[in-house]
Amino acid sequence: MxxxxxxxxxxxxxxxxxxxxxxxxxxxxxxxxxxxxxxxxxxxxxxxxxxxxxxxxxxxxxxxxxxxxxxxxxxxxxxxxxxxxxxxxxxxxxxxxxxxxxxxxxxxxxxxxxxxxxxxxxxxxxxxxxxxxxxxxxxxxxxxxxxxxxxxxxxxxxxDESLYKAWSRIVHSLIPNAAVLTKHLKIFAEACSATEVILFERTTFLVIATSHETAAPPTTANGTTTTDLTSEDTGDPHQLDPTRYERTSELIKAFKHSCSRMREEFRSLDMELPDYTAVLDELTKNTYIMVVVHDPTIETAAIKINIRLAREKFEELQSESLP
Amino acid sequence: KQLDAVDDDEFNRSKILLLGLRRSGKTSIRHVLFENVKPSKNFIETDMTTKMSKHKIDSIIPLEIWDVPGHANPEKVMEELGVPLSTFSTLIFVIDICDNYPKAIEYLLYFFTNAYKENQEINLEVFIHKADARAEDYRNENARNIQLRIFDELADLPPITLNNPSAPNSGASTPSVTTIEPSQIPIVFHLTSVLDHHLLQEAFSRVLMRLLAPACLPFLEELLNAFCGSSHASKVFLFDTRTKVYVATDGSPVDSATHNLCCDYVHMLNSFGSLYKSSSASSNRQERRIRAPLHPATSTP
Ligand SMILES: Nc1nc2c(ncn2[C@@H]2O[C@H](COP(=O)(O)OP(=O)(O)OP(=O)(O)O)[C@@H](O)[C@H]2O)c(=O)[nH]1
Ligand SMILES: Nc1nc2c(ncn2[C@@H]2O[C@H](COP(=O)(O)OP(=O)(O)O)[C@@H](O)[C@H]2O)c(=O)[nH]1
Ligand SMILES: [Mg+2]
The missing domain is CATH 3.40.50.300 (P-loop containing nucleotide triphosphate hydrolases)
Incomplete structure (x- = not known):
């Protein structure tokens, strides 16, 4: 299409x-x-x-x-x-x-x-x-x-990251099965005890879908999206930074660029940070997934196994709903 | 005695003085190194610095960076500092690669000779700055010219008399005195630019390493050599995560591409650190990670 x-x-x-x-x-x-x-x-x-x-x-x-x-x-x-x-x-x-x-x-x-x-x-x-x-x-x-x-x-x-925010919203509006993806990301997040799961397009690292989306799609008619994101997180006990998605895109793109200067290929990233664990890995042919876990008892290796097991399902989802 | 009054801080910070003519780039350097300012094309229109400022930096060694505005008259600067140059562990002199050298060099000589006179252990560093303003081919040539000029000028100076601070009676009565040829004053040069933060980080790494040198650098380097050997790593840097500069590396030569990638990696990890910080989950996590091995039986605080 x-x-x-x-x-x-x-x-x-x-x-x-x-x-x-x-x-x-x-x-x-x-x-x-x-x-x-x-x-x-x-x-x-x-x-x-x-x-x-x-x-x-x-x-x-x-x-x-x-x-x-x-x-x-x-x-x-x-x-x-x-x-x-x-x-x-x-x-x-x-x-x-x-x-x-x-x-x-x-x-x-x-x-x-x-x-x-x-x-x-x-x-x-x-x-x-x-x-x-x-x-x-x-x-x-x-x-x-x-x-x-x-x-x-x-x-x-x-x-800065504002460019990624805008373009993520733009491509999001073009993806026909975004809601289905969100639904499955939610299930996956639960299976991993993850706080959040984010799906990126592979080359641009634009955010395609997240497990966190609320009912209202981000690009409704007439919606001026300038200062709207703060309201999105109400009722969320974690209250994560509202600019996290676009900043993640920007950071990873910058690092990918650093790797390419060394002629090294960027594959995946495991981060065990003081506040959380994050695993970024390939999911399907043209997507990357990032799993963010705050529960300290969850092992990084377990997250990676879950990602591997989810691959097939997400490949299927993509080809199915895009005739 | 006067010194103690100035820094009755919790502990003694190593003090680094940033010097240079007006608009040489001192404040910009500080912003890029320590305040995470991204240098974009229409970079920081730094307000003309008119007041001296001090900045505490908690790197592997606690630092305090003093940023003094350039004055036409170096004595004015001394007045504004209000402390002798021996207060500082390191002087960094920033010289604009395009600037009129004679004035900057005269300025530099004033501070470096006076500082050395008071303290022969002081580290004297020159940042030949705004390297980006010169085409790559001319850059090194320009920097070399500046270096030669400084050496020439130093050679023309009369021998300087050292006030040895380590003498038992450092009062004004009978300081032990020796003289030295100014050309023997050790000065280290670095090429820098705010548009190339790797270059700046590498320069500052070397500044920090010289600060660490007598105390622990050799041990750290040996440790890293051993690590390299046993883990088959091709290169190891020990980074200070706060300032994102490395403070030690193994004995193999530093290849700037590898260094750049490591800097970027540390930068990325640092930036990620706060990105998904949870207001409810964060606080206990770190504690538990550390505490778990100590009290394996008693979990959940
Ligand atoms: N400060 C700043 N400069 C920008 C930004 N985006 C682009 N530029 C600069 O604007 C200039 C023009 O950009 P182009 O992308 O060639 O403009 P264009 O819209 O494609 O122009 P045409 O192809 O003639 O239609 C370049 O020098 C860019 O570096 C921005 O976000 N901030
Ligand atoms: N091209 C270039 N300009 C720089 C660089 N560093 C600083 N500048 C510019 O030089 C000017 C003076 O810098 P500033 O930090 O205020 O100098 P200070 O007076 O020494 O603190 C500013 O306009 C900066 O944007 C550099 O590496 N390259
Ligand atoms: Mg164009």
Whole structure:
């Protein structure tokens, strides 16, 4: 199953940079070497099971934008699963950016009325003070420019974990059997006496599902996901850090990159830390699983055996529900 | 006696003084090494440091880092310090690789010669900083030039008179006196940059190792050699997990790629440590782990 993902926004807003950080495992510091994207760069990213992301990175210079909106209109905006529109938080030409955005949205409504729209207010690291209020103001601005189309806004930066949070939510919205996965992760967590179990996609280390999800899916219509995560953990005796997932993705990606510099392959990770034990290991062909256990009587080796025993079931789950 | 009044701390911390001209990068170095600040491209617009600050760091040896703003006049700095240079175990002089050397070097000579005069055991270190600002090919050449300049200038100085602090009567009356050629003052150079935290960590490792040296470094190294031999490890570092620098390693040469990977690993473990910390489960766990072997019968506190 192919899902077309449009990545759009003004030139220099950071589209290609985020793509190279998330999908090519490049460090953020190297993105300054990227040149402007000419026309559209298409990438196929094999994701879970049969799910393939067809990523269209659309160069943002005016001449390209004009042609997307005119001669290429149908080609670009047809069959879109997700539109990700990137705004540079420090953009000098916000009104022009918004005008292009509104035009794109209009084309999208016509050719792909069911597409899900994510807006990224990017380069948040450049904002020194008052990140919260600035993001709120931008969010309101974007909402006013979106008409009836439901949107989800994230503040992001390639220099911290916020990028992983946004992209995890984005891919989560594309996975058809996320709820089934969550259900099985819960069962597995119980079997391991684990506090939490997290499933990652193998190359991007984006979070696909966790054993912890509450009933409400993270990307509901109109939900502005800026400060929502705090409420998610009510009733949880552990009260784990709400940013843990995206920070885990970021940490592991960074370490994978360190390994690759040594030409060493990253395989798995066992951590016996003062507060908990965590085991990160391959689960299926394209996923990794992390099991977090706070109970000190549970042995690391036992967790590893459980992971091995669960492999087959999860392979099955993936192929089953993705026709 | 004056010294005791200054640090009636629980114990004596080894004091490290960060020196350098304005904007040479002292504060940035401190941020990256000890405060876990990630140097990104539009790095820390550190406010111009105007006040001296002291920072306690609990590494394998308890440290106190003193960060003094650069002044045009070195005597102003001494005034602001308020203690003699002999208070410090280590002086780190930060010199901007692109800076105008003569001024920085003059500054450096003032402190290094005065410090050495007071205490011949003091460790004198130079961080040739902002290495990233020079292309790789020029970097080492530039650093070498700075080194040579410093040696030249030292050679031109008249012999210095040592105030030997270990003499029994260290009062002003009759200090035992010897003289030394300034060119014989031992100085260690390091190339650093905040954008390459491995480079900075390696430099600081060496600074710490020199601090440890007389007391326990040889034993640690021997221990690690033995560990390498018996576990067939190709390389062993003993890391201080707080500061994420190594304080000892086995006798085989340090290969920077391996060192970098180990640093990153320690960093990752450290960052993970708090990530899934539970507000309800955490407290007893550590205790139990430690206590279990002692009282195997009496569990569950
Ligand atoms: N400070 C900061 N800079 C960023 C961030 N993301 C990207 N950049 C920088 O922004 C510049 C432009 O990024 P690109 O990814 O090439 O921009 P683009 O959107 O692909 O541009 P076009 O291809 O012309 O449409 C690069 O120099 C990146 O290093 C961020 O989160 N923070
Ligand atoms: N390119 C580069 N710039 C640096 C480096 N270290 C510090 N800087 C910059 O140098 C400036 C002065 O640094 P600061 O730490 O305030 O210097 P201080 O006055 O000695 O404390 C800041 O703008 C830093 O961002 C480095 O390694 N490379
Ligand atoms: Mg681009």
């Amino acid at each position: 192919k899902k077309k993902v449009l990545l759009m926004g003004a030139s220099g807003s950071g589209k290609t940079s985020m793509r190279s950080v998330i999908f090519s495992n490049n460090p953020a510091s190297l993105t300054s070497r990227l040149g402007a994207t000419i026309d559209v760069e298409q990438n196929l990213v094999r994701f879970l099971g049969d799910l393939v992301l067809n990523l269209w990175d659309c160069g943002g210079q005016d001449s390209f934008m004009d042609s997307y909106l005119s001669t290429q209109r149908a080609t670009i905006f047809q069959n879109v699963g997700v539109l990700i529109y990137v705004f540079d938080v420090e953009s000098r030409e916000m009104s022009k950016d918004l005008e292009y955005y509104r035009d794109c949205l209009e084309a999208l409504r016509k050719y792909s009325p069911d597409a899900v729209v994510f807006l990224l207010v990017h380069k948040m690291d450049l904002v020194r003070n008052q990140k919260g209020p600035i993001l709120e103001r931008k969010t309101k601005d974007l909402r006013d420019n979106s008409g009836d189309t439901p949107i989800t806004v994230f503040g992001t930066s390639i220099y």
